[in-house]
Amino acid sequence: MQFDIGIWIAALLTLGIISFLYKDNVIYKVSEAIFVGVSAGFWFISLFWDNIYRKFWVGVFPDPTSGKEPQYILFGGVLLGVLMLSRLFGNKAGWISRWPLAFIVGATAGLKMITFLASNAVAQINATVGNFVAAVAAPTFAGLVTASTVTIGTFCGLVYFFFSKEHKGWFGGLAQVGTWVLMITFGASFGYTVMSRMSLLLGRIDFLLSDWLHLIK
Amino acid sequence: MKREIPLIITFVAGCVFVIQYFIPHWPFNEFEQVFTDWFSIVQAFAIWLGALSLLKFSMLKIQRRQKDWYMSVIIIVGFAVMVAYGAYDGFVGMNANPAYSFRDPGTHFDWLYQNIYTPLTSTMFALLAFFVASASYRAFRARNFQATLLLIAGILVMIGRVPVGDLITQFLPESYRAANLADWIMNPLNATGQRAIMIGIALGTVSTSLRIILGIERSHLEG
Amino acid sequence: MKKIVPVIVLALLFAIALFNDSALELSPTWSWVVTILLGLAMVVVLILSMTGKMIERRIVFLFVGISLVLPFFMNFTMPLNVSPVVQTLYDALNKLPKGSKVLASFDYDPPSAPELQPMADAFVKWAFRNDIKVIIVGLWPQGPLQANLSVEAAMADPEIAAKNPKYGVDYVNLGFQTGNEFVIQGMGTSFRAKFPTDLYNTPYDSIPLMRGVENFSNIDFVMNLSSGYPGTVEWVQIAVDRFGVPVGAGNTAVQAPQVYPYVESGQLTGLLGGMSGAAEFEKATGEAGQANTFLLSQSFAHLVVVGFILIGNVALFIGQNRRRAPLV
Numbered sequence: 001m002q003f004d005i006g007i008w009i010a011a012l013l014t015l016g017i018i019s020f021l022y023k024d025n026v027i028y029k030v031s032e033a034i035f036v037g038v039s040a041g042f043w044f045i046s047l048f049w050d051n052i053y054r055k056f057w058v059g060v061f062p063d064p065t066s067g068k069e070p071q072y073i074l075f076g077g078v079l080l081g082v083l084m085l086s087r088l089f090g091n092k093a094g095w096i097s098r099w100p101l102a103f104i105v106g107a108t109a110g111l112k113m114i115t116f117l118a119s120n121a122v123a124q125i126n127a128t129v130g131n132f133v134a135a136v137a138a139p140t141f142a143g144l145v146t147a148s149t150v151t152i153g154t155f156c157g158l159v160y161f162f163f164s165k166e167h168k169g170w171f172g173g174l175a176q177v178g179t180w181v182l183m184i185t186f187g188a189s190f191g192y193t194v195m196s197r198m199s200l201l202l203g204r205i206d207f208l209l210s211d212w213l214h215l216i217k
Numbered sequence: 218m219k220r221e222i223p224l225i226i227t228f229v230a231g232c233v234f235v236i237q238y239f240i241p242h243w244p245f246n247e248f249e250q251v252f253t254d255w256f257s258i259v260q261a262f263a264i265w266l267g268a269l270s271l272l273k274f275s276m277l278k279i280q281r282r283q284k285d286w287y288m289s290v291i292i293i294v295g296f297a298v299m300v301a302y303g304a305y306d307g308f309v310g311m312n313a314n315p316a317y318s319f320r321d322p323g324t325h326f327d328w329l330y331q332n333i334y335t336p337l338t339s340t341m342f343a344l345l346a347f348f349v350a351s352a353s354y355r356a357f358r359a360r361n362f363q364a365t366l367l368l369i370a371g372i373l374v375m376i377g378r379v380p381v382g383d384l385i386t387q388f389l390p391e392s393y394r395a396a397n398l399a400d401w402i403m404n405p406l407n408a409t410g411q412r413a414i415m416i417g418i419a420l421g422t423v424s425t426s427l428r429i430i431l432g433i434e435r436s437h438l439e440g
Numbered sequence: 441m442k443k444i445v446p447v448i449v450l451a452l453l454f455a456i457a458l459f460n461d462s463a464l465e466l467s468p469t470w471s472w473v474v475t476i477l478l479g480l481a482m483v484v485v486l487i488l489s490m491t492g493k494m495i496e497r498r499i500v501f502l503f504v505g506i507s508l509v510l511p512f513f514m515n516f517t518m519p520l521n522v523s524p525v526v527q528t529l530y531d532a533l534n535k536l537p538k539g540s541k542v543l544a545s546f547d548y549d550p551p552s553a554p555e556l557q558p559m560a561d562a563f564v565k566w567a568f569r570n571d572i573k574v575i576i577v578g579l580w581p582q583g584p585l586q587a588n589l590s591v592e593a594a595m596a597d598p599e600i601a602a603k604n605p606k607y608g609v610d611y612v613n614l615g616f617q618t619g620n621e622f623v624i625q626g627m628g629t630s631f632r633a634k635f636p637t638d639l640y641n642t643p644y645d646s647i648p649l650m651r652g653v654e655n656f657s658n659i660d661f662v663m664n665l666s667s668g669y670p671g672t673v674e675w676v677q678i679a680v681d682r683f684g685v686p687v688g689a690g691n692t693a694v695q696a697p698q699v700y701p702y703v704e705s706g707q708l709t710g711l712l713g714g715m716s717g718a719a720e721f722e723k724a725t726g727e728a729g730q731a732n733t734f735l736l737s738q739s740f741a742h743l744v745v746v747g748f749i750l751i752g753n754v755a756l757f758i759g760q761n762r763r764r765a766p767l768v
Contacts, residue, residue: 006328006331006332007332009332009333010331010332010333010335010336011336013333013336013337013340014336014337014339014340017337017340017341017344018340018344020344021344021347029285029288030288030291031337032288033288033289033291033292033295034291034295034333034337035295035334035337035338035341036271036292036295037291037292037293037294037295037296037299038295038296038298038299038329038333038334038337039334039337039338040267040268040271040272040292040295040296040299041268041295041296041297041298041299041300041303042299042303042330042334043264043268044264044265044268044296044299044300044303045299045300045303045304045307045319045326046303046320047260047261047264047265048261048265048303048304048307049303049307049318049319050261051257051258051260051261052258052261053307055254055257055258056254056258059254071254073251074251074254074255074258076251076255077254077255077256077257077258077259078258080255080258080259080262081258081259081261081262081263081265082262084259084262084263084266085262085265085266085269087266087270088266088269088270088273095219098219098223098438099222099223099226100259100262100263101223101437101438102222102223102224102226102227102230102437102438103226103227103230103255103256103259104256104259104260104263105227105429105437106226106227106228106229106230106231106429106430107230107231107233107234107252107256109227109231109425109426109429109430110230110231110232110233110234110235110426110430111234111238112422112426113231113235113422113423113426113427113430114234114235114238115238116418116419116422116423116426117419117422117423119419120415120416120418120419120422121415121416121419121420121423124412124415124416124419125416128412146405149405149406149409150405150408150409150412153405153406153409153410153413154409154412154413154416156413157409157410157412157413157414157417158413158416158417160413161413161414161417178413179363180362180363180366181406181409181410181413182410182413182414183363183364183366183367183370184366184367184370184402184406184407184410185370185406185407185409185410185411185414186367186370186410187366187367187368187369187370187371187372187374187402188370188371188374188402188403188406188407188410189407190367190370190371190374191370191371191372191373191374191375191378191399192374192378193349194346194349194350194353194371194375195375195378197342197343197345197346197349198346200339200342200343200345200346201343201346201347203339203343204336204339204340204343207336
């Protein structure tokens, strides 16, 4: 007889969640509640050790043998963090949580603005136009077809998202082509999403069949 | 001052990260390092806020004996067990010789992570596989030209990305077999559409970020 | 009756779990029989749908479950072609001379392991076999631990074990660092500042492999395995576009379509997308692995989903034609 308590618990919880496919039931609700509690606990303690302890505590009280200076400025981060918790006490005290929120939003906006502009806008436009110019300069049938598809498709897709002009006439025609390109994109994303979800399910089935039931090696 | 101070904080934080991208030298690299560390610490408190809010609402539910209040008991117990073992393993590991991390294989926390958290998370996501199949059967209809394009692209990618696709289409010339068609749909067709979306999002991000940093956009400060 | 069936099924499963010791495998003949039966069942669904009787969703769930489970016991092999994006990544890795330093960023956790772990295993085995030095980091907490599983799997290979790759000399695990894309940004200036010790608290300067590695300029290639944020997008935006280091990526299938623009523009040097990408990479590197085993189930599942989509549309068209047909 083989009995590994960890594998059995994992298997029973897996079956508990899967039981939802038949209908909503108590076993599923219990499994879901365990999931919610354990997830919250996992992130709570992980962030304590990884962010609060490793960043703040080790930074302010470094190992004497490491030769590092204490970074008292990290108290600023903890102060902002504590202010964030004021939201727990309702709207009267919660207004102070706007300060750490402002910091997070500002920092994210500052970083994302430049990286998105450089990598997701300029580099992409550069590639769209550059590849087309390169294909025209050294033309092959396949190269020209591909480069034209990319250039025209990208342009039409962008035209579709331009809502400051009505989509009528020639402009509407371009937007229509853009819609077709986007539909193909969403179809491809759908296909890959199905593949991904099936892969995740395969992982669980593999666990049940090999680790729990020992039906496959 | 309730509105002005957050706007100043947003402006300063945003400017530091913009400037350090172009001038990664002193003092901007020092500011960036400090703000990065502050960001990590505040991020932790933000997640703590979510977890503590969950605890607060669960306790209120138990106190008021609302519907399914016993589920809230399970939530709190699950949370407490995970935090307790994580804290215990962390403190013990810190003082052990050699020191080990709370999430290293062999710790109680790792056992809970491998046998409770991971199976539950994985299965929750895996359930979507069933629902995507059911939804496809019931709702995925080629009612117009656009929907037909979406359907054909999806089917070709699903068939072409697995070996059975080439098996089914082996009678066709190589360029028209499922795998090659799927490759062509992914790159360049999908890449084209994704690029249009990417550029659009990037331009939107730039304009929104600029508005936030300059204090024109203040919706994040409401409530 | 409705309550007894689940109890019986559970009791059967518990008995198998407790007492079963032998693997189950269907012969090729039985594999074909089961495949044909599944096909016939889909035909029955088609007929029912054509007559206007849409089947219940729980039957659809059953079909999906059967199509995923049964291939585990079957004995089919199917030929697999390596797609251009996977070949690009493999060719770039193959061009690296012996002794090159590759930074491998493991940015995923166990729920994404079915798709990404086979890629990781194939990459680490290939690296050890070809004398490529591997520096492991993680932007997700569990990433470095997943990397250790790949190293263990590689060391179980007799040929690689005979080479005896040494920790600290041939590979090192610098562990996880919190900070998301700020970590990548910091690594552009100094690896030491972001990873002062490795996963086992060894100081950076005491690790032979890390001597002379200050930042990205001392790295020959970055291999990123990612299932979300932070991940491939951040590596491209910062490591590639700001610091100019070549990056190749393995992504979950949900994320893969979104990074194709980076592949098309050349910002990303190759891409492994999902389970099929992992299987193709296993084939390209010659490392037999789990992805190829799973691909049969994946094939059946995709056929079932496509079958249901087509059945639903056939039912729609037949229903529309019936409504349009003149009354006689």
